[in-house]
Amino acid sequence: MGHPELAEKFIANNERMHWHDKALWFVREKRDLAAHGLNEWESLREVAKQIKTHTIDKLDFYLEEFEKNAKEKGLHVHWAKDAKEHNEIVLKLLLNRGSKKLVKSKSMLTEECHLNPYLEENGIEVIDTDLGERIVQLRNEAPSHIVLPAIHLKKEEVGKTFEKFLKTEKDNCDPTYLTRAARVHLREKFLNADASLTGVNFGIAETGGVVVCTNEGNADLGSSLPKLHIASMGIEKIIPRLKDLSIFTRLLARSATGQPITSYTSHFHAPVEGGELHIIIVDNGRSDIIANDDFKQSLHCIRCGACINTCPVYRRSGGHSYGYTIPGPIGSTLGASKDLRTNKTLPFACTLCASCSNVCPSKINIHNQLYKHRQSVVSAGLLGAKKHTILKVATWVMKHPALLDFGGKMARKIVPKLPRSILYSKVNVWGKKRELPKFPKNSFKELYKQREEKK
């Protein structure tokens, strides 16, 4: 199913759609307050863009530098060309050490690689430790947002889930109570884990270390108890210098949730005492995106989710309607780059309002990319027959001004007289939940002419 069909399910519940819309807009407003609190905000975005442009253009150099420096510090570096290889490396590391219980902190990359089911099939207990991720894991759902994985759920639903799995009080859905219950439940998992896996927010080429940002402290607690810490990192997470973090740490949390910084910004350049730190560098289609000038900026993403929170389509259709690991505007361009056929509806889940590009901390031209992807969908012949025909007819009409004028004139006369049963029939998908505006007497062209004559 494509985005329109999945979105239709979500918007069927009108009350929930508006609730979801408001919840996300609240986060967007907090982002605005934080951003406007700094006079240098736009300079930060510009510098971030320059750092990312430079880094992606010299990515081979910085990856090799990262590897060299990480190895000098005694860290282990692995390379995975795709999801399968990544998952196999993780499993091998676990099996070789007899590890059976893995605690994970948020990593969209492992979602992309479908790591959890693979490990579970191979007898590993995998526990997602971020509260939102744990909630969706217990419910056997995917995260619906990259920063707020359970944003689609109401507290009553979380209460029910915890009642079933954590034996919490019946009908108690107080967020503090539920969070405390999860704390107790997960504390036990942390203490008994024999391996941990985290994502990576930034890999520093200059020092060979990785940086992980969380609010809950789950990445730190997870990685500091067992002896084995695996960090999975997409190739685009590299930054050249330690001091580049002065730019990105100022942008990340403010863009994400409006906080001035995450509770924990942890820099890992060594394992725990007697332990091992393994970094898996994952490509999985990223190096192909670099080849395309139209889309390579999508690799500048720092996964803050600002474009998702601001997107009018995401806010009203929910993360699960995208059917791709990363929902929202940035996910739509990444998904289309990765597999246009499967994700052909995503570039159209967009009003081209450009709000995503305007809030992006690394100034990615997201809406331009979605516009370009639409053209690729058409030239690949993947557009639905109906839409294709309509566009063809529209193109032909617009190429004939006299016909367009005549058609407009007739429409202004006839349409207001048509009964609703015809106007809002099934054929007119635009008429769903939309009322036609009142038709003016004259066309824009006629009005413009009249105005010019009066002068």
Place this chain on the structure above:
Amino acid sequence: MSSRETILNNIKKNVPSSTIDLPETNIPHTIYENKDEKFTTSLASVGGNAVWLKDESIDEFVAKNYKDFEVIVSTCKDYTCSTKEANKPNTPHPLENVDLAVITAEFAVAENGAVWVKNPDNRHRALYFLATQLLIIIPKENIVDTMHEAYERIEFDKSGYGTFISGPSKTADIEQSLVIGAHGPTDACVLFV
């Protein structure tokens, strides 16, 4: 061909021959007239609190403000009333019942209420996250404006782990309701001495 070569070759094939220079990161930025005040409000906004020690020792401060705390460990030399040694166990697990950890931080950042914690003498980094409450000790002159100054003070030649801690652990994953105390400490007090 190894995956390493496959990936690097594909990147080499696709990257342009030239690019822009790396920009300067120390851009003109906000400077706070009263850093102490800014730090206090920033930390309060993320659920922590800042205190300046006056006419008393750290021991006295802890005795007064953390009365019924049973298990107290410390990585701070100036605190002498620990009930347990932080570095004694060979794994961090025995530290799970710590009620209060008195730890040291190198400096504080006014813009966001964060403190830089990197202590090569602390054996178990898990302590910072296992303890129910944190008391973080910082010399009062060590406070900087923004992350630009912060990263000028950081290096990783010696100790391999360092973290910025900004307030207690928290989450808003259930209906956007902020709950202080997720997996880590439920309270974080920064004490300037």
